[in-house]
Amino acid sequence: MRELQRIKSCGVYMKEILRMENMTKKFGEVFANKDINLTIMEGEVHTLLGENGAGKSTLMNILIGLYQPTRGDIYRCGEKVKIDSPSKAVKLGLGMVHQHFMLVEAMTVFENIILGVTNDKSIFIKKDAIKKEIMALAVKYSLDIEIDKEVTEISVGAQQRVEILKALYRGAEVLILDEPTAALTDIEVEGLFRIIRKLTAEKKSVIFISHKMREVLEISDRITILRAGRTIATLAKDNTDAAELANLMIGKELVTCEHEKVTNTKENIISLANVSYNKNSKHSGIRDITLAVGKGEILGIAGVDGNGQSQLAQMITGVISPEHGEVLLHAKKIAKFIPGYFIASGVSHIPEDRNKMGLIGTMSVKENLVLKRLEKPEISLGKGLFLKNPAMVKCAENMKDKYDIRCESIEQETRNLSGGNQQKIILARELEENPDLLVAVHPTRGLDVGATRFVHEKMLDSRDNGCGVLLISADFDEVLKLSDRIAVMFEGQIVGVYSGKNPPIKEISLAMAGKKMEQGINA
Amino acid sequence: MNTKNNLIKILVPIIAIVVSFLVGAILIACIGGNPIEAFSYLFKGAFGSASNISDTFVKATPLIFTGLAATFAYRCGVFNLGAEGQFVMGAVASIWISTTLTGIPAPLQLVISIAGGAIAGGLWGVIPGILKITRGLNEMIVSIMLNYVAILFMGYLYSGPLREGSVPQTGSVTARLPKLFSQIKIPAGFIIALVLAAVIYYYLFYTSSGFKLRTVGLNRTAAEYNGFPVKKLILISFIVSGAIAGIGGSVELHGTQFRLMSGFGEGYGFDGVAIALIGQLNPVGTVLVAYLFAVLRKGATTMQVGTGLPTSVIDIIQALVIVFAVAGSAFVNLPKIRQVFTNLTGKSKKEGK
Numbered sequence: 001m002r003e004l005q006r007i008k009s010c011g012v013y014m015k016e017i018l019r020m021e022n023m024t025k026k027f028g029e030v031f032a033n034k035d036i037n038l039t040i041m042e043g044e045v046h047t048l049l050g051e052n053g054a055g056k057s058t059l060m061n062i063l064i065g066l067y068q069p070t071r072g073d074i075y076r077c078g079e080k081v082k083i084d085s086p087s088k089a090v091k092l093g094l095g096m097v098h099q100h101f102m103l104v105e106a107m108t109v110f111e112n113i114i115l116g117v118t119n120d121k122s123i124f125i126k127k128d129a130i131k132k133e134i135m136a137l138a139v140k141y142s143l144d145i146e147i148d149k150e151v152t153e154i155s156v157g158a159q160q161r162v163e164i165l166k167a168l169y170r171g172a173e174v175l176i177l178d179e180p181t182a183a184l185t186d187i188e189v190e191g192l193f194r195i196i197r198k199l200t201a202e203k204k205s206v207i208f209i210s211h212k213m214r215e216v217l218e219i220s221d222r223i224t225i226l227r228a229g230r231t232i233a234t235l236a237k238d239n240t241d242a243a244e245l246a247n248l249m250i251g252k253e254l255v256t257c258e259h260e261k262v263t264n265t266k267e268n269i270i271s272l273a274n275v276s277y278n279k280n281s282k283h284s285g286i287r288d289i290t291l292a293v294g295k296g297e298i299l300g301i302a303g304v305d306g307n308g309q310s311q312l313a314q315m316i317t318g319v320i321s322p323e324h325g326e327v328l329l330h331a332k333k334i335a336k337f338i339p340g341y342f343i344a345s346g347v348s349h350i351p352e353d354r355n356k357m358g359l360i361g362t363m364s365v366k367e368n369l370v371l372k373r374l375e376k377p378e379i380s381l382g383k384g385l386f387l388k389n390p391a392m393v394k395c396a397e398n399m400k401d402k403y404d405i406r407c408e409s410i411e412q413e414t415r416n417l418s419g420g421n422q423q424k425i426i427l428a429r430e431l432e433e434n435p436d437l438l439v440a441v442h443p444t445r446g447l448d449v450g451a452t453r454f455v456h457e458k459m460l461d462s463r464d465n466g467c468g469v470l471l472i473s474a475d476f477d478e479v480l481k482l483s484d485r486i487a488v489m490f491e492g493q494i495v496g497v498y499s500g501k502n503p504p505i506k507e508i509s510l511a512m513a514g515k516k517m518e519q520g521i522n523a
Numbered sequence: 524m525n526t527k528n529n530l531i532k533i534l535v536p537i538i539a540i541v542v543s544f545l546v547g548a549i550l551i552a553c554i555g556g557n558p559i560e561a562f563s564y565l566f567k568g569a570f571g572s573a574s575n576i577s578d579t580f581v582k583a584t585p586l587i588f589t590g591l592a593a594t595f596a597y598r599c600g601v602f603n604l605g606a607e608g609q610f611v612m613g614a615v616a617s618i619w620i621s622t623t624l625t626g627i628p629a630p631l632q633l634v635i636s637i638a639g640g641a642i643a644g645g646l647w648g649v650i651p652g653i654l655k656i657t658r659g660l661n662e663m664i665v666s667i668m669l670n671y672v673a674i675l676f677m678g679y680l681y682s683g684p685l686r687e688g689s690v691p692q693t694g695s696v697t698a699r700l701p702k703l704f705s706q707i708k709i710p711a712g713f714i715i716a717l718v719l720a721a722v723i724y725y726y727l728f729y730t731s732s733g734f735k736l737r738t739v740g741l742n743r744t745a746a747e748y749n750g751f752p753v754k755k756l757i758l759i760s761f762i763v764s765g766a767i768a769g770i771g772g773s774v775e776l777h778g779t780q781f782r783l784m785s786g787f788g789e790g791y792g793f794d795g796v797a798i799a800l801i802g803q804l805n806p807v808g809t810v811l812v813a814y815l816f817a818v819l820r821k822g823a824t825t826m827q828v829g830t831g832l833p834t835s836v837i838d839i840i841q842a843l844v845i846v847f848a849v850a851g852s853a854f855v856n857l858p859k860i861r862q863v864f865t866n867l868t869g870k871s872k873k874e875g876k
Contacts, residue, residue, distance in 0.1 A: 318750075319748060338750075338752075339748060339750040340752065341750075342750070343749070343750035344750075349748060356744050356745065357744050357745055357748045358745055358748065359742070359745060360738055360742040360745050360746075361741075361742065362741050363737075363738070363741060367734070371749055372749060372750070374731035375731055380731055383731075384730055384731025384732060384734075385731075386730065387729050387730065387731060387734065413528070
């Protein structure tokens with residue numbers, strides 16, 4: 001604490017609050033970071049922009065003490081510091097909100113915030129006093145939280161606010177936000193940006209990591225572009241534009257994907273009639289949905305995360321069964337909701353959490369790729385009584401090449417791959433069978449520009465081959481770009497269906513917020 | 524699987540065993556013994572003569588069965604701590620079959636009896652399985668509790684309805700598993716255990732059903748989303764795990780003990796769990812580790828007779844193997860250590876080129 005106070009006092013005279021010099025980190029023979037220089041000023045929003053694997057996360061992990069740099073120095077307010085543990089980083093006033101939140105799900109918001117920090121020496125936690133203190137902080141920065149709820153009960157956006165509050169409670173002066181908007185919808189993003197502006201107004205600095213150009217240009221003061229582990233440039237936002245940033249980031253001209261939108265839909269592949277599930281919950285239920293996905297179209301579901309989209313995806317892949325209403329698949333009523341039946345009927349699923357629901361992290365790339373084809377005659381004898389390893393290898397190698405999965409070998413464990421490559425494995429597995437219906441939930445969450453484009457192309461390809469696609473995404477741009485029809489979900493209901501060709505953006509945004517702007521903003 | 528990971532998986536238990544023996548040697552020296560002499564007696568006891576070698580196989584057999592039972596359940600991500608109860612119930616079924624089904628040829632009686640043991644063990648295993656998948660009960664607690672039920676039930680049988688003579692024990696079975704090969708006398712039960720291990724290995728790694736079972740063990744949610752019948756596979760793993768232990772009990776009865784009495788099968792369940800973990804949940808590893816445990820047990824007595832050192836020294840070595848193997852597995856999974864391994868393999872690759 002004393003260290004922090006000393007540094008705080010020096011901040012009055014100096015504008016520079018943090019500097020990293022010649023930061024280099026080697027993993028084996030690979031440079032994840034090479035001679036990176038980064039200077040953070042007091043009260044600025046400094047964006048780190050770069051593709052997946054550009055070295056952003058490594059750099060930030062060094063900054064918060066999770067990694068030790070191979071070479072390089074860190075200066076806090078001009079003073080050289082060594083950050084050898086996360087607790088040291090906290091002492092120096094550095095706080096990070098990770099892309100995948102580090103919250104204990106079974107604990108309440110309050111317990112999560114005070115986890116590991118106590119300011120007084122007494123054995124008992126003075127709950128009421130601390131709660132008051134936290135709530136004061138929350139009010140100061142307009143962080144709307146429900147302090148006594150369990151983490152599992154609150155939305156992703158709210159979890160993020162808890163993470164921010166947690167960092168602030170620990171005395172963070174520099175807040176690192178790793179891909180904070182990846183899980184949020186536009187309206188939640190606006191809320192987050194308002195919080196960020198409040199933070200900077202209070203002289204806190206924010207390091208913002210993202211690759212969404214529009215957001216970067218909206219919120220940043222300065223932008224540092226990383227590519228292949230090196231700093232390419234640091235630019236002031238006012239002196240640059242999206243095209244320049246994109247070029248610097250990927251090092252080549254970005255080809256925008258243009259495609260025709262389908263307007264006439266033929267027969268329905270799946271249709272839901274007055275379907276309900278867990279009706280009383282606004283955030284994890286479905287209320288009276290009537291919806292159909294046709295052959296060869298992409299139906300996009302737009303909406304703020306946690307308005308029943310997860311349940312919708314789980315229902316039409318057979319994970320949960322509806323309490324009311326009926327679901328017709330290929331014009332046949334479904335009696336039993338089990339994933340196996342849906343898969344056998346040609347339904348593929350890109351689940352929302354690829355590590356938890358899609359992949360078996362400790363299994364190899366090969367095993368994950370052949371997961372759904374174990375009983376196919378080309379890789380097994382007698383419907384799975386004997387698995388032919390050479391055939392499995394061949395099959396996996398083919399899929400690896402076709403879907404551009406980059407890994408050391410197909411025997412590598414999937415948990416060691418980057419998010420983009422993990423998603424490509426799922427994509428390969430789900431699309432290789434030419435499904436009739438593809439349910440894609442946040443298919444490009446956390447992916448870089450190149451991988452995102454690849455996923456989009458593959459989805460459009462399968463649409464053109466007659467596959468019906470249900471796209472559920474919290475990325476509004478993605479829904480707008482890909483969907484032939486757009487349905488908006490709010491509190492478990494479909495509140496509107498719009499054409500994907502020249503969609504009425506304003507109207508859709510309003511619908512996503514439940515017609516009333518004020519209500520949506522705090523959601 | 525990854526070759527590098529496989530190498531680590533093999534190295535960890537080997538290093539654990541070597542280190543345990545070193546620590547054991549220090550321990551022996553501390554209590555005034557000569558470690559080299561002690562270990563030479565230990566190995567003489569296990570391998571010194573044809574009959575010693577045969578006895579070691581006999582001791583290894585039940586451990587292989589309970590180890591395989593634990594391995595199979597662990598592979599599906601569930602913990603069967605009830606192998607001892609299933610082992611006992613297998614033996615109970617076998618003694619009942621052997622005493623009621625008389626008058627048929629011995630080989631046929633053996634086959635029926637062992638099959639009966641498998642069914643009884645499977646039924647004892649299905650109880651925690653059903654309770655887990657329907658009511659969500661913790662399978663560890665249920666299966667441990669069922670151990671006591673099985674042991675007490677066996678006690679009732681050998682001191683009540685099946686008692687023979689003045690001592691509380693059952694009569695002996697007439698159909699006995701032979702010892703094969705005239706020279707070394709490998710017990711038939713050991714061969715059954717090896718065949719079973721091979722079948723389990725084949726099932727786990729070469730069939731789609733085994734693949735799915737392992738998937739459930741590694742990521743249950745993903746298995747469900749990919750359309751695998753998760754609950755069915757969990758139930759299967761309990762039944763098969765129980766049946767393996769049940770066969771073990773039956774084989775122990777027909778091959779070694781011939782009768783039920785107090786202490787039958789005692790401790791084999793938990794030894795099996797330890798063996799499965801040290802054997803890295805691999806059927807082949809399980810067989811090897813079970814054999815090592817048998818060597819330690821067989822040799823311990825000889826060592827005590829030869830040097831006067833207590834057999835508990837060997838118990839300590841056995842416990843150390845467990846501690847070091849589990850600690851070693853955890854150690855190599857630390858991010859920093861994984862990094863070192865990656866660096867090492869990266870370098871050796873480069874040098875290879």
